[in-house]
Amino acid sequence: MAYTLSGIHLPTVHAACISNRSSIHCERKNVNFSLLLRKDSSPWKIFAGKSSHDSDSSSTATATEKVLVPDGEADVSSSSADLVETPEAISEDSQVFQEVAGTSMEEDSRIHGEQNNFSSELVSHDSKVDDELHSVPVRVMEGASKVEFVEMPAPFEARGSDEKSEAKPRSLPPPGTGQKIYEIDPMLNDFRNHLDYRYEHYKKMRALIDKHEGGLETFSCGYEKFGFNRSATGVTYREWAPAAKWAALIGDFNNWNPNADVMTRNEFGVWEIFLPNNADGSPPIYHGSRVKIRMDTPSGIKDSIPAWIKFSVQAPGEIPYNGIYYDPPEEEKYVFKHPQPKRPKSLRIYESHVGMSSTEPMINTYANFRDDVLPRIKRLGYNAVQIMAIQEHSYYASFGYHVTNFFAPSSRFGTPDDLKSLIDKAHELGLLVLMDIVHSHASNNVLDGLNMFDGTDSHYFHSGARGYHWMWDSRLFNYGHWEVLRFLLSNARWWLEEYKFDGFRFDGVTSMMYTHHGLQVAFTGNYNEYFGLATDVDAVVYMMLVNDLIHGLFPEAVTVGEDVSGMPTFCIPVQDGGVGFDYRLHMAVADKWIEVLQKRDEDWKMGDIVYTLNNRRWLEKCVVYAESHDQALVGDKTIAFWLMDKDMYDFMALDRPSTPVVDRGIALHKMIRLITMGLGGEGYLNFMGNEFGHPEWIDFPRGDQHLPDGRVIPGNNNSYDKCRRRFDLGDAEYLRYHGLQEFDQAMQHVEEKFSFMTLGHQYISRKDEGDRMIIFERGDLVFVFNFHWNNSYSDYRIGCLKPGKYKVVLDSDDKLFGGFGRIDHRAEYFTSDGWYDDRPSSFLVYAPCRTAVVYALTEN
Numbered sequence: 001m002a003y004t005l006s007g008i009h010l011p012t013v014h015a016a017c018i019s020n021r022s023s024i025h026c027e028r029k030n031v032n033f034s035l036l037l038r039k040d041s042s043p044w045k046i047f048a049g050k051s052s053h054d055s056d057s058s059s060t061a062t063a064t065e066k067v068l069v070p071d072g073e074a075d076v077s078s079s080s081a082d083l084v085e086t087p088e089a090i091s092e093d094s095q096v097f098q099e100v101a102g103t104s105m106e107e108d109s110r111i112h113g114e115q116n117n118f119s120s121e122l123v124s125h126d127s128k129v130d131d132e133l134h135s136v137p138v139r140v141m142e143g144a145s146k147v148e149f150v151e152m153p154a155p156f157e158a159r160g161s162d163e164k165s166e167a168k169p170r171s172l173p174p175p176g177t178g179q180k181i182y183e184i185d186p187m188l189n190d191f192r193n194h195l196d197y198r199y200e201h202y203k204k205m206r207a208l209i210d211k212h213e214g215g216l217e218t219f220s221c222g223y224e225k226f227g228f229n230r231s232a233t234g235v236t237y238r239e240w241a242p243a244a245k246w247a248a249l250i251g252d253f254n255n256w257n258p259n260a261d262v263m264t265r266n267e268f269g270v271w272e273i274f275l276p277n278n279a280d281g282s283p284p285i286y287h288g289s290r291v292k293i294r295m296d297t298p299s300g301i302k303d304s305i306p307a308w309i310k311f312s313v314q315a316p317g318e319i320p321y322n323g324i325y326y327d328p329p330e331e332e333k334y335v336f337k338h339p340q341p342k343r344p345k346s347l348r349i350y351e352s353h354v355g356m357s358s359t360e361p362m363i364n365t366y367a368n369f370r371d372d373v374l375p376r377i378k379r380l381g382y383n384a385v386q387i388m389a390i391q392e393h394s395y396y397a398s399f400g401y402h403v404t405n406f407f408a409p410s411s412r413f414g415t416p417d418d419l420k421s422l423i424d425k426a427h428e429l430g431l432l433v434l435m436d437i438v439h440s441h442a443s444n445n446v447l448d449g450l451n452m453f454d455g456t457d458s459h460y461f462h463s464g465a466r467g468y469h470w471m472w473d474s475r476l477f478n479y480g481h482w483e484v485l486r487f488l489l490s491n492a493r494w495w496l497e498e499y500k501f502d503g504f505r506f507d508g509v510t511s512m513m514y515t516h517h518g519l520q521v522a523f524t525g526n527y528n529e530y531f532g533l534a535t536d537v538d539a540v541v542y543m544m545l546v547n548d549l550i551h552g553l554f555p556e557a558v559t560v561g562e563d564v565s566g567m568p569t570f571c572i573p574v575q576d577g578g579v580g581f582d583y584r585l586h587m588a589v590a591d592k593w594i595e596v597l598q599k600r601d602e603d604w605k606m607g608d609i610v611y612t613l614n615n616r617r618w619l620e621k622c623v624v625y626a627e628s629h630d631q632a633l634v635g636d637k638t639i640a641f642w643l644m645d646k647d648m649y650d651f652m653a654l655d656r657p658s659t660p661v662v663d664r665g666i667a668l669h670k671m672i673r674l675i676t677m678g679l680g681g682e683g684y685l686n687f688m689g690n691e692f693g694h695p696e697w698i699d700f701p702r703g704d705q706h707l708p709d710g711r712v713i714p715g716n717n718n719s720y721d722k723c724r725r726r727f728d729l730g731d732a733e734y735l736r737y738h739g740l741q742e743f744d745q746a747m748q749h750v751e752e753k754f755s756f757m758t759l760g761h762q763y764i765s766r767k768d769e770g771d772r773m774i775i776f777e778r779g780d781l782v783f784v785f786n787f788h789w790n791n792s793y794s795d796y797r798i799g800c801l802k803p804g805k806y807k808v809v810l811d812s813d814d815k816l817f818g819g820f821g822r823i824d825h826r827a828e829y830f831t832s833d834g835w836y837d838d839r840p841s842s843f844l845v846y847a848p849c850r851t852a853v854v855y856a857l858t859e860n
Helices: 021-026 093-101 105-112 127-132 180-184 186-213 366-380 416-428 482-498 509-513 537-553 588-597 606-614 639-649 660-679 727-731 737-754
Strands: 138-140 147-149 227-230 234-240 246-251 270-276 290-297 300-304 322-324 347-353 384-388 405-409 432-437 503-506 558-561 583-586 622-624 683-687 762-768 773-778 781-786 793-800 805-811 832-836 839-847 851-859
Touching: 180 186, 186 482, 186 537, 246 270, 347 366, 347 432, 347 737, 366 416, 366 737, 405 416, 405 482, 416 432, 432 482, 432 558, 482 503, 482 537, 503 537, 509 537, 537 558, 588 606, 588 639, 588 660, 606 660, 606 762, 606 773, 639 660, 660 683, 660 737, 660 773, 660 781, 660 851, 727 737, 737 805, 762 793, 773 793, 781 793, 781 839, 793 832, 839 851
Parallel strands: 347 384, 347 683, 384 432, 432 503, 503 558, 558 583, 583 622, 622 683
Antiparallel strands: 138 147, 227 234, 234 270, 246 290, 290 300, 290 322, 762 773, 773 781, 781 851, 793 839, 805 851, 832 839
């Protein structure tokens, strides 16, 4: 799909442009394109003028002055690796490095021609640039068993930080013993060989990075060495492409002449070129101009977008994307004004997608999302927004999961500075901004992405079948490769450092952790499923390293892993032997609700629902959801659609009579969401629009698909009609959707006030299959659910821990929420002494059918 770029002249290649390097440098055509996303534009355009972020700002961004490079000599790394199950396989440093990195040097040289590791021996074309490079002083003790970190200044200050912002520590603590996991879960002792090997593997990688790169702090700053980096004297461009035989930088700046700026290759497969400033002191490549790298590869001559590109754009009428050299003048750079919020006790996440966040059938913008959607999220009571599809993806309908340019924010929605403005506004509102980051796989796209970048299938990925995900049609990273680790670790840090994201939701973690990728595998909880030959230890160690990095350099950052397998130790700190995530997505709950909703009410099992909601590991926090974007996609059904189906289209107006289907659906929609939040975890997630029962599924614009066998899969005429969110329905007070939205808002605010998701006290006092009642306590709150379709109970006794007076703080049957108003909110409930349901006190309530009521202790 082509997107409009107005106001930009895209020059073509002229045959007369082929000349020697000096003449080309004298005749560079520098057209300064200032990129602007206007709020009323669709989707995004390049204009001459200022960016669409606040133009009133008089302050300017602080330029990064320090560039980090590795210290120490280089070592050997390679492509793919088989799992080594015993820690005894590790001996001396040099042997370990080859084992953890992958294949032997001989095999690696056969694949890529040279060693692939990049070290401080990279040679700059400008001695002044070299003088600016420095490394982190680290002392590795004998045998690399102990790492001593020397105190050093911060690598760089976060751009746009003000005096209110707290300086983040820039040193990582050394690895711990990794033994606490056995105290937390003694059953893990039976798998010590695997777990100890995993932790030793992690410690060895930390030691090797310390020895050869100067530590994770430096190693994760790869974007300061690779890609485009400007100094006072010019621009340096570096790219790791070991299989390429020849490379040249091409673009608007040299009229796409492949003979003008030929690059040089070092012994590690890194191609490099330094472009000095023009004679008048202007930069050799101007902001907004298109760039690519042309390479002679084993697969032929190819033009590729630089792997570390910071911005890429699809020009009008073209299919491939173009890399954009993005380096706006200081006065046009966005300057962050607001400090990042502290991590809340409990996460209430609003999952969102910028492009489909408009009520109109269009691709929405960062600016519109900032101005229209963020205030809505704040008003609804959520404290975090999780944004999908940030990393550039050439295929819009991939929902952002087929990433082509990992360091570039999607140009469909605006410019990088527009995204910064969005994040800054969220921080002003007190919202955390989590990025849905994709490190589990990459797009199969050869034209725009990393696939076959240097002409081989084993560059960033495993070769052959191991490097291909047959269900996702995408490429799988080789996490045992040195340069892959540098790329992905630097990518995670880039988004936190440059854009001030507050953390990540890591997509597809189950696929990463197992060589079978969780496909056609039913996890039963047997520990042999987690700690065996099917486990990809390289991938698990990468996740340990990235969590180490994030939590060490950004202590307030949040990491959430999408794991459906239930991997033990997943949310235990790395130093204790765990994988290091803060939260696991409790994915089984949504699947359970789909299963339950296909049954008659009479067949719902209270014990089964409670078991699924509580089936999570001790001391490992979960983010739970009743439904996410997965259930909203075309081909699936949201909870509201399962409950009300076609009646949602005709009977949601308050001036019309309701139907039994709608009444049932509205009641159960509220109950399902509340019990999920109340019992399911320490965090909660909702996909935008589902809070009010959005009536439409998500269907991305698509044309007809012609299959090789002649069959045609019909598209939707590239329509955006179903690729939007009808927030106006939830806001319309004359529709029943409004009551669902009001209930969700009240639910969030009750959690904000009482913090019930993170209070230590939780007790389930009743799971009554006959009465269809579920009663439980969280903190000083008592939750009472009556799932019976017909029976209401007067003077129903419920047990509680603390004696005193209780009052209603949330009632799903409130008329404001589309209920029937059967509960008197003025009533006070006094406890009686005496054991009931194994509780020392109790009180009597009225429990109408299909209602959920929360009682709070007001006087003890």
